[in-house]
Amino acid sequence: MKHFLFLTFFIYCLSVNAQKQIYTDFYPGKLWFDTEGDIINAHGGGILYYEGTYYWFGEHKGEFSNAALVGVTCYSSKDLYNWTFERIVLPVSDDPNSPIVRGSVIERPKVIYNKKTDTFVMYFHLELKGEGYNAAHVGMAISKQAAGPYTLVRNSRVNAGKWPANLKEEQKKENPDDAWMLKKGWTPEWLKAVEDGLFVRHHFKEGQMSRDMTLYVDDDDKAYHIYASEDNATIQIAELTDDYQNYTGKYIRIFPATHNEAPTIFKKDGTYWMITSGCTGWKPNEARMFSAPSIWGPWIQHSNPCQGKDAELTFHTQGTYILPVHGQKNMFIFMADRWCPDNPIDGRYVWLPVLFENGIPVLKWVNKWHITE
Ligand code: DGJ
Numbered sequence: 001m002k003h004f005l006f007l008t009f010f011i012y013c014l015s016v017n018a019q020k021q022i023y024t025d026f027y028p029g030k031l032w033f034d035t036e037g038d039i040i041n042a043h044g045g046g047i048l049y050y051e052g053t054y055y056w057f058g059e060h061k062g063e064f065s066n067a068a069l070v071g072v073t074c075y076s077s078k079d080l081y082n083w084t085f086e087r088i089v090l091p092v093s094d095d096p097n098s099p100i101v102r103g104s105v106i107e108r109p110k111v112i113y114n115k116k117t118d119t120f121v122m123y124f125h126l127e128l129k130g131e132g133y134n135a136a137h138v139g140m141a142i143s144k145q146a147a148g149p150y151t152l153v154r155n156s157r158v159n160a161g162k163w164p165a166n167l168k169e170e171q172k173k174e175n176p177d178d179a180w181m182l183k184k185g186w187t188p189e190w191l192k193a194v195e196d197g198l199f200v201r202h203h204f205k206e207g208q209m210s211r212d213m214t215l216y217v218d219d220d221d222k223a224y225h226i227y228a229s230e231d232n233a234t235i236q237i238a239e240l241t242d243d244y245q246n247y248t249g250k251y252i253r254i255f256p257a258t259h260n261e262a263p264t265i266f267k268k269d270g271t272y273w274m275i276t277s278g279c280t281g282w283k284p285n286e287a288r289m290f291s292a293p294s295i296w297g298p299w300i301q302h303s304n305p306c307q308g309k310d311a312e313l314t315f316h317t318q319g320t321y322i323l324p325v326h327g328q329k330n331m332f333i334f335m336a337d338r339w340c341p342d343n344p345i346d347g348r349y350v351w352l353p354v355l356f357e358n359g360i361p362v363l364k365w366v367n368k369w370h371i372t373e
Pocket of ligand 1: 044107108212261262280281282318
């Protein structure tokens, strides 16, 4: 029996590996193999376009754990369908004192290119080993080559000692109710207190929490870090310095105390569109959509961008990035993960075209599609 099971497992491994094929379409939710025939392992990913090549950075996941046991992966492609494994661009460390020691949590890496310094800058969500999701740090690493390797520069909370630009003066003052309110999670008064800046004040000195995140580079080359803060209750948008390696200190909170994760963003015809998820761990939920005429707002909420069967579960996925297709003015790809927490490596990629109906972004399920002019 033991031999039979081993043989079955061996045949399974052979069948899911080594499937070399040339793709001319996207197949949302299906296994996706790289140019060597190995399954693409780049979860919670993001894409950088640089000098004619797309680079896909993502979390390497194993079979039994969501912790970082290998590091951040990088694949390259000229056509977005066929991906070549480049390398582990940010490997976990074996030094127990390293913040990215094997067993820490490294999620949602994103890379942007800084023209001024000719440097590639990676930001990612980092949780310190053994601390669950309590550290809520952002990690930053740099490289002189798109495909790395990247060197960790720092990890920290965000904008220590700075107030959000849209917090009122009276909300910055110490509030005697804060201490006990912090312990009162998820009651209506607590949500009201969070909306009123409870966590912003509490984390003022050490910096704001940062979990799910993305990066956005605007047409004027200014870049922004957009992240789930305040214990995932509030999205914050923080401006980066000209070299993209630090914060200018300017940041805002949007939709406080409404629990958004997985921020993704793009701009079309001068309007910024953000698609997020709710907060239900690895389980899918209904996507939310917002828009604004400026990155600093005012942001307004729209209805769920998804339409059709399973629209209320974002087609069983959670967004990770919205990719503008190079050379095509109005072509954007919503990249999402279909998480598989019991066997994380089997998490699937769901890439869908962003459609527009009366100028409003819409997502619809398709089994197979490709980019058309
Ligand atoms: C949902 C987040 O979007 C994921 O990146 C991950 O942090 C899980 N929660 C952990 O439960």
